[in-house]
Amino acid sequence: MDNEKAWFVRRVVLSVLFLVAVAVPLYPELFGLDEVTPFPQLVAYRPQGLVVLLVLALLMLVRRGWRIAAALAAVLALVGGALVAPRHFSHARQAPADARQLTIMVANVLGGGANAADVAQLIRDRKPDLVSLPEAQVDVREQINALLQDQQYKGYTAQPGSAVESATSVLVAPSLGPVTFASDPGTTLGNVVVTGGTLAGVRLIAYHGYPPLTDGVMTWKHDLQAVRHWCSEDPATIVAGDFNATVDHADFRQALGGYCRSVGPTVGGGLQGTWPADQPAVLRTQIDHVVVTRQLQPERFTTYPIRGTDHRAVVATVAVLR
Structure with a gap:
């Protein structure tokens, strides 16, 4: 040669x-x-x-x-x-005119570091039916709710461990009626399952997944398996929170399977990064999601700044298909 x-x-x-x-x-x-x-x-x-x-x-x-x-x-x-590219260029499908809409908000409050007034103001502006608050202990939840007294949101907190990060709180709008709160023990950090009231068969889950730390990858994978379990069950389900995973993670995609989809990428908001919030938009990644089963139609997805936390808040709207 x-x-x-x-x-x-x-x-x-x-x-x-x-x-x-x-x-x-x-x-x-x-x-x-x-x-x-x-x-x-x-x-x-x-x-x-x-x-x-x-x-x-x-x-x-x-x-x-x-x-x-x-x-x-x-x-x-x-x-x-x-x-x-489809994460940015996708568009929501037209839901039936008589379909019921649900608005879901996610705001990781960084263990109480987030500005409570900012969180409360976003709730006032967007009027979500459910607010998922990862890393919010009871006192943080009550501080936010105290700024919303006239809105009459009901709250609940699940905290399986002593660490602040293990707490997850929810606020539920009075329009959902007398809902039932419960905690699913299948995850490492707190999660709250909301059922009943006027949800009429729809299940809302506030979730916080363990991060893929150097020594915690298997725990991260375990928590995502809980999402797969929820998605594959019969009730129409919305899982909202800090997943500490993106659609580029194979484990996240496997957790969704053919049962669930993340609202952001489905409606063209998949490149709206939510973390770290203190970095320019091009350096953020989307780890905060609203995930829905096939009985629900994604419609809108927007992120908002909240002072004092390293996450941007997420507000998503979905339609309930009958």
Whole structure:
């Protein structure tokens, strides 16, 4: 083999190795690495990673010897971008005119660090039927509710552990009537199940999933399995909260299965990042979700700033299909 052919073969081999190297953090599930740190953490920023990869591929075109690698990287970035694009360009389907609407709000209050007045004002403005408050202990819930006395929201808190992060609270609008509150012991952190009243067979669940910390990936996976369980059951279900997972996580997609869908990506709001709130929008990722089963039609999804917390609040509207 002459030197030119040998160099071409070497470039091809090195280009393929480069492609694998950049594909692993973007698509660790393809390599069986989605449970191995740091990949569960990195894949949460897949959209941003694809943009960086495309820019890198364009810069690599300057060097003739790098053009094969640049072409492979550009193809990966463009294909990945095409898969991400529907999260922004999707539109809500038209629900029947007589369908009942439910408005759901999520606000991780960072253990009470969030400005209670901001949370209360958003509730006044958007008038949600259910407010999911991850990391809100009883005192935080009551502080927010005290600013809403004329609204007559009812509250409940589940806190299975002593840590502030384990608390999850809900506020329920009086329009839902005499609802029943319960806690499902199937998750590590607190969750609240709301049924009855005028929900007429719809189940509302306020949820907080364990984060994929270096030493907590298996606990994170366990909590997402609870979501899969809720989604696969018969009652029409809405799960709202801080999932600590994005649609780029294979475990989150498996939890939804064919039973549930996240409202944001379904209605074109899938690239509205909710965390970390103190970073520019392009550096955020969407880990706060409103997830619904197929008996409910996603309609709107919007995020809002709340002072004092590292999460943006989420307000989603869904229609109940009969």
